[in-house]
Amino acid sequence: MWKLLQIEVFKIFKRPRTYIAFIAIWAIVTLIQVAIYADGAKYMDFVLRDVRESFDIIGRPLNGYFVCFVILQTLLIHVPLLVALVSADMIAGEANMGTLRLLITKPISRTKLLLSKFLASSVYVLLLLVWIAVTGLFLSMAIFGTDGLINAKSYEIIIINGNDVFWRYLLAFCFAALALITVAALGFFFSIFAENSLGPIVATMSVVIVFTILTTLDIPLFQSMKHFFFTSHMIAWKGFFEMKTDAEGIAIPGTIRNLPAILKSAGVLLLHIVLLVGGAITIFNRKDVLS
Amino acid sequence: MKTIKLILFFLVLIPCVAGAQPVTDLLKKVKARLEKVNDYEATGKMKTDVVFLKIPVSNIKSYYKKPNRFKLTRQNGVSLLPKGGVSVNLGSLLLTDDYSTIDAGYSTVNGKKARVVKLLPVSEQTDVVLTTLYIDEAALVILRSNTTTKENGTYEMEMYYGKYTEWGLPDKVIFSFNTKDYKLPKGITLEYDDGTKSADLPKNKKGKVEITYSSYIINKGVSDALLK
Amino acid sequence: MQTIIRVNHLSKTFGDFTAVNDLSFSVQEGNVYGFLGQNGAGKSTTIRMLLTLIRPTAGEIELFGYNLYSHRKEILRNIGAVIERPDLYKYLSGFENLSLFAKMSGVHLKRSQLMDQLELVGIANRSADKVKTYSQGMKQRLGLAIALVHNPQLIVLDEPTNGLDPQGIADMRNLILMLSRKMKKTVFVSSHLLSEVEQVANRMLIIDKGKKLVEGTVADLFAPDETIVHIKTVDTQSCRLVLAESSYGERIQEVHANELTVKIRREEVPELTAFLVGKNVPVLGIAARHSLEDYFLKITSSNQHVEAFTN
Numbered sequence: 001m002w003k004l005l006q007i008e009v010f011k012i013f014k015r016p017r018t019y020i021a022f023i024a025i026w027a028i029v030t031l032i033q034v035a036i037y038a039d040g041a042k043y044m045d046f047v048l049r050d051v052r053e054s055f056d057i058i059g060r061p062l063n064g065y066f067v068c069f070v071i072l073q074t075l076l077i078h079v080p081l082l083v084a085l086v087s088a089d090m091i092a093g094e095a096n097m098g099t100l101r102l103l104i105t106k107p108i109s110r111t112k113l114l115l116s117k118f119l120a121s122s123v124y125v126l127l128l129l130v131w132i133a134v135t136g137l138f139l140s141m142a143i144f145g146t147d148g149l150i151n152a153k154s155y156e157i158i159i160i161n162g163n164d165v166f167w168r169y170l171l172a173f174c175f176a177a178l179a180l181i182t183v184a185a186l187g188f189f190f191s192i193f194a195e196n197s198l199g200p201i202v203a204t205m206s207v208v209i210v211f212t213i214l215t216t217l218d219i220p221l222f223q224s225m226k227h228f229f230f231t232s233h234m235i236a237w238k239g240f241f242e243m244k245t246d247a248e249g250i251a252i253p254g255t256i257r258n259l260p261a262i263l264k265s266a267g268v269l270l271l272h273i274v275l276l277v278g279g280a281i282t283i284f285n286r287k288d289v290l291s
Numbered sequence: 292m293k294t295i296k297l298i299l300f301f302l303v304l305i306p307c308v309a310g311a312q313p314v315t316d317l318l319k320k321v322k323a324r325l326e327k328v329n330d331y332e333a334t335g336k337m338k339t340d341v342v343f344l345k346i347p348v349s350n351i352k353s354y355y356k357k358p359n360r361f362k363l364t365r366q367n368g369v370s371l372l373p374k375g376g377v378s379v380n381l382g383s384l385l386l387t388d389d390y391s392t393i394d395a396g397y398s399t400v401n402g403k404k405a406r407v408v409k410l411l412p413v414s415e416q417t418d419v420v421l422t423t424l425y426i427d428e429a430a431l432v433i434l435r436s437n438t439t440t441k442e443n444g445t446y447e448m449e450m451y452y453g454k455y456t457e458w459g460l461p462d463k464v465i466f467s468f469n470t471k472d473y474k475l476p477k478g479i480t481l482e483y484d485d486g487t488k489s490a491d492l493p494k495n496k497k498g499k500v501e502i503t504y505s506s507y508i509i510n511k512g513v514s515d516a517l518l519k
Numbered sequence: 520m521q522t523i524i525r526v527n528h529l530s531k532t533f534g535d536f537t538a539v540n541d542l543s544f545s546v547q548e549g550n551v552y553g554f555l556g557q558n559g560a561g562k563s564t565t566i567r568m569l570l571t572l573i574r575p576t577a578g579e580i581e582l583f584g585y586n587l588y589s590h591r592k593e594i595l596r597n598i599g600a601v602i603e604r605p606d607l608y609k610y611l612s613g614f615e616n617l618s619l620f621a622k623m624s625g626v627h628l629k630r631s632q633l634m635d636q637l638e639l640v641g642i643a644n645r646s647a648d649k650v651k652t653y654s655q656g657m658k659q660r661l662g663l664a665i666a667l668v669h670n671p672q673l674i675v676l677d678e679p680t681n682g683l684d685p686q687g688i689a690d691m692r693n694l695i696l697m698l699s700r701k702m703k704k705t706v707f708v709s710s711h712l713l714s715e716v717e718q719v720a721n722r723m724l725i726i727d728k729g730k731k732l733v734e735g736t737v738a739d740l741f742a743p744d745e746t747i748v749h750i751k752t753v754d755t756q757s758c759r760l761v762l763a764e765s766s767y768g769e770r771i772q773e774v775h776a777n778e779l780t781v782k783i784r785r786e787e788v789p790e791l792t793a794f795l796v797g798k799n800v801p802v803l804g805i806a807a808r809h810s811l812e813d814y815f816l817k818i819t820s821s822n823q824h825v826e827a828f829t830n
Contacts, residue, residue, distance in 0.1 A: 007619055015610050050473045051371060059369035098606025102665070105570040105602070106623040107595040148368020154475045158345040161367040238483040243345060250338055251345040288533075288573040 001112060008120030012086060018124070021082035022131055025075065029135040032071050033143060036062060043070075047152045064141035065149040065165045069241070071136035076176060076234070079128060080183040080208045081201075087121040088187035088200035091284070096196040101289050114281045118188050125180045129173055137169055151241045158242055164253045165241075172237040175266065179234035182269045183208060185276035192284045230272050236265035314394045314408050320431050324459040330356040330513040331460070333504045337365065339372075341498035343473040346370055351502065354517045362518045373468050373500055400425045400434040400449070427452075432459055444469030455507050463503045470498040521548040522584065523673050523705045524569065529578035531564050531729075538564040540729035542578070546707060546722070548672075551699045553720030553737070554709040555815070561729035562709040563603065566677045569707070570600055583672070596625055599671040603678055605662020609651035613642055613661050616650060617668060624669035633668070640664045640694075656687040663694065674698055676708040680715060688715070695719045713815050717741065725815060733814075745810035746785040750795065751778050751803040761798045767791065777803075782810065 012018050036043060040062040045052060091114075094100035103113060149165045151158040160168070186207060190200035211231035214222045226232040242257035256262065333353045339346040350366040363372065395407035405425035412419055425435040430452060438446045446468050450461035524546035531539040539561040546552045556562045567573040569580060571591055580587040582594045607616045617636060621628050628636075637643040640660035642653075650658065659679065666674060676695070680688045696719055698704040710716050716723055717737060724734040733740065752758045759774055762781065772780040783791060788807045795802050808816070 003622055007622060010619070011608065011611075014608075014615070047475065048371075050471060050475075054468070054471060055371040055373055057369065057371055058363060058365055061369045063369075097608065098604060099608060101567070101570075101572050101602050102600075102606070102620065103623065104572055105595060105598065105600050106620070107592045107625055108623060109592065148365075148370070150369055152475055155473065156343040156345055157371070157473065159347075159369055159371065161347055161349065162369075163367050164347070232483075235483045243347065245345060248338070249340055249342070249345075251347040253347040286574070289567070290573070 001116060004108065004112060004116035005119050005123070008090075008116050009123050012120055012124050017089075018086060021079075021085060021128055024082060025079070025128065025131055026135055028075060028078065029071055029132070029139070032074060033067060033140060036067050036070065037143070040067075044150075048150075048157070051157065060145065060147040061150050062144060063147040063149075063162075064137070064144040065146055065162070065169070067140040067144050068137040068169065069149060069151065071132070071140070072172065072176065072237070075132060075136065076179070076237075077212065079132070079180060081205055082128065083121075083125055083180050083183045084187040084201045084204035084208075086124050086187075087118075087184035088191045088204050089197035090117045090121055090188055091191040091280075092194040092197040092200050093191075095194070095289075104289055110285050111281050114192075114277075114284055118185065118277050118280075121184045121188060122181050125184050126177055129177050129180065132176075133169075133173055137173075149241065151238070158251065160241060160243065160251075161253050168240040168256075171240045175237040175240065175262070178266055178269050178273075179237065182230055182234065182272050182276075185273040185280075189276040189280045192280050192287065230269060233265035233268045236262045239265075314392055314406070317406060317426060317428060317431075318392075318408070321426060321433065321459070324431050324457070328355070328357070328458050328460065329510050330354075331458075331510070332508045332513055332517075333460075334506050335502050335504035337363075337370070338501040338503075339370065339499075340501070341371075341470055343470070344371060344498075353502075353504075354513050356513050356515075356518055360518045373466060373498065395423070398425060400427075401451075403427055403434060405434050430456055432456060432461075455504075455509075458507070458509055460507055460509070461504070463501065466500045466502075467497050468499075522546070523548050523550075523582065524552075524707065525579075525581040526565075526569075527579040527581075529565065529568065529580065530576050531561075531568060531573060532576045537729050539568070539575075542726065542729065542731055544724050544731065544734055546705060548705055549699070549703060550722050551695060551706045551708065551720045553716030553723035554707060554726070555711070555713060555716050555723055556709075556726040557711050560711075560726045562711075562726060563677060564729075565726070566600075566602065566675060566707075566709060569675060570598065570602070571595065572602075596669065597672045598675060599666030599669065599673070600675040601659070601662040601666050601677065601679055602675075603681060604655075605658050605665070607650045607658060607661060607665075610649060612647050612649055613637065613653065613657075614646040616661060617646075617664055620665045621668045626669045628668070636664045636668050637661075639667070655682045656684065656690075659683060659687065659691070667698075672705060674704050674706045676706065678709055678711070680710070680712070692719055713812060733811075740811050741809055744784045746783055746788065746807050747772065747810050747813045748781045748783060748788060748791060749778055749804075749806045749808070750781065751805070753777065753801045753803060755779055758795070758800045758802075761795070761800055765794065767794070785809075 044057075044061055048055075048057070091100065094103060104110065146165070147162045149160045149162075151160065183204065187200055187204040190203045191197070194200050208231060211229040215226045215229050215232040215235075239258060239262040240256055243251040243253065244255035244257050245251050331354070333355075335351055335353070336348055337351045338348050349368065349370060351363055352366070353361065353363045355361050391411050391413060393409040393411065395409050398405055398407045404427075406428050408424045408426060410422040410424065420439045420441055421437075422439075423437040424433055425437075426432070427434050432450065432452050434450060436448045440446070446466070448467075449465040451463040451465075452460075453462040455462065522545050524544075526542060526544050529539055529542045530537065542561070542565060554562055554565070564573060568575050569582070569587070571587065582590075583597060585594060587594055608619070611619070614633060614637065617633050618628075621633065634643055634646065637646050640663050642657050642660050642664070645653065645657065650661065653661065659682075663679075666676075679695070680691050683691060692715070695706055695708060699706055699719075706719075708716065708719065720737055722734075722736050723740065725732040750758060755774060755777055759771065759779060762768055762771055762779075767781055767783070770781050770783055772782050781791065785807070788805075792805055795805075
């Protein structure tokens with residue numbers, strides 16, 4: 001299995017298209033960094049427009065942590081496309097190239113073959129996240145420095161102490177990995193039905209986009225349904241940037257407001273992964289390979 | 292929020308305003324006590340209780356230099372402070388203008404007897420309608436001030452004194468103010484809904500910032516750099 | 520001698536379409552077994568079933584004496600296959616492709632051993648180049664190297680000469696003979712060209728519409744008394760009468776408007792020609808084909824086949 005995984009990872013990183021994702025992320029991150037560097041104060045004014053009149057901001061709100069928050073918020077909408085680009089290609093791409101039948105005639109069970117392929121796309125997802133962490137978090141920390149983090153939600157503003165942020169990012173990145181692996185699993189699932197990768201890529205993106213829109217739309221019907229959309233659980237990483245409050249409503253540093261909710265979201269995503277990959281393996285094991 | 296600054300001006304005016312003799316004397320004495328402080332560096336903790344703000348209790352340092360330079364810093368991070376409010380420093384109020392004072396008799400503030408003085412602006416231009424001061428006649432410190440404005444509601448400051456009474460510096464300041472509603476579209480914030488509901492947040496609840504000073508270093512000089 | 524492949528009553532249907540219909544055959548160790556049929560006859564479907572790409576609807580497959588589905592892994596370890604076009608990872612080099620598939624076949628070879636394999640198929644000098652720069656022939660050779668890299672007992676080749684130029688076809692033929700004679704491999708090779716199979720196989724099976732038509736050794740199937748002579752003439756009737764009065768009378772097969780066929784031994788063909796000329800039969804042309812070719816031609820209709828047989 002380990003050897004198979006190595007082979008699959010080797011194949012992924014030998015393809016030029018793999019690096020498109022890394023370049024795209026670097027480009028988006030740089031754009032956001034430049035934009036905030038040049039015009040960050042205006043962005044902050046917009047976010048805090050309701051409180052700007054009555055409050056003074058002390059400290060450096062436009063710091064590396066804030067920049068990374070903006071980057072994550074932006075990227076985690078776009079990265080699914082980059083994930084789909086590789087994961088939806090895992091089987092369909094091989095079918096298209098004609099190499100799939102050669103793989104299947106090798107003395108390896110289809111289950112192992114699929115698992116190794118899925119794990120390889122997960123490795124790719126993890127490396128994408130490491131790349132986001134390097135460029136979006138560490139580089140931003142180096143450029144903008146660190147300070148407390150302002151997390152502006154729709155109905156409240158959470159301010160986290162500077163020394164209370166980093167560990168939250170570690171957890172958030174772990175969660176983001178889970179969320180993106182869910183997208184990878186979706187792409188992977190679609191991938192077994194197609195003989196070229198465009199279909200599964202488009203299908204994956206369509207699902208992610210439609211679900212995200214439904215999650216975001218403030219329409220009561222969708223609001224009640226949104227817990228059934230995996231996309232609404234994908235943004236649970238933000239939950240790590242909220243704190244418990246004491247009886248007086250004062251935030252308590254070092255706490256997470258609703259860890260059970262985040263764990264539940266993680267569970268939902270995990271369930272999606274298990275079902276999608278399990279489904280893919282079951283169907284693929286019975287599938288005639290005609291390509 | 293300029294109004295809050297105006298409150299400060301009221302406080303400054305107190306000694307200068309002509310009115311009932313005993314009140315003027317009282318204000319003069321209070322002012323004299325405050326004027327002993329040329330500068331200070333204070334260490335304390337700040338608690339922000341605003342319905343839409345979730346900020347942990349934070350360690351702060353505040354710096355003051357005569358006549359009206361004041362700066363508050365927070366360790367480990369960013370914070371939102373009601374404009375002008377927390378930077379209130381009674382010693383910095385040395386301006387004069389035309390206001391009239393009214394002796395409003397006596398009242399009690401947190402169990403203490405206090406002389407109530409109302410200050411009315413003569414000018415029609417200002418947002419401030421009325422400021423009421425509650426003064427501890429024995430200790431010669433201001434216990435509470437209430438300011439009503441035309442547009443921004445009512446502000447209240449409560450001061451508690453201890454070790455630094457002789458300098459007129461409070462151990463604890465509670466600043467209460469009206470807050471506007473806060474709202475951002477969800478499309479911008481891409482909210483994670485963890486089930487903690489936002490709807491039960493009371494509207495127009497008063498915001499409160501409470502600063503508890505643990506120590507002051509008084510008249511030992513404060514670098515200008517710290518006040519920048 | 521071990522039975523390498525045993526197929527019993529194998530069928531495969533796709534919806535209403537029956538691709539393979541109750542097919543049975545067996546392949547003995549050391550044979551080069553030709554699997555012949557026109558395009559769409561069910562060859563590829565059968566081969567895919569042998570390689571577990573497709574599950575049979577009915578029937579059994581045994582390889583090396585074991586059930587294919589219960590011993591899939593062990594069996595596949597002993598098979599090397601080139602299925603139609605050898606599609607490879609175009610973005611990898613020839614060497615990388617070979618190394619990768621060697622690992623997947625469960626063998627761990629040194630660089631030099633892998634290079635030896637590439638040497639064997641004659642592309643060692645291009646081993647570092649990306650496969651996308653290879654010609655069809657080179658890809659075919661690399662595909663073969665991949666099929667052979669784990670030293671399998673059985674080699675399955677599905678239409679190995681497709682897309683090759685005449686030189687490539689000759690090379691492939693020699694390679695198959697070498698595999699069989701020198702390396703003692705069992706080779707199962709499919710083709711839609713009888714001539715091609717005839718030259719390398721010692722046994723063959725012809726399949727049409729998913730059903731077995733004929734099976735046997737090439738020597739038996741191409742028996743010399745099975746030559747069909749097509750006589751083209753402007754006067755079929757007089758020709759028929761001339762022949763009926765002679766010893767060829769019983770051997771007349773079919774009579775058409777301007778052609779009739781006679782089944783004789785191959786060496787009798789010149790004699791027959793002289794006889795017709797002697798009797799002043801207005802002959803337009805005479806063509807002699809083995810009855811198997813004739814038979815195969817009937818079931819296949821494309822020009823490609825006609826060309827192959829007449830060459």
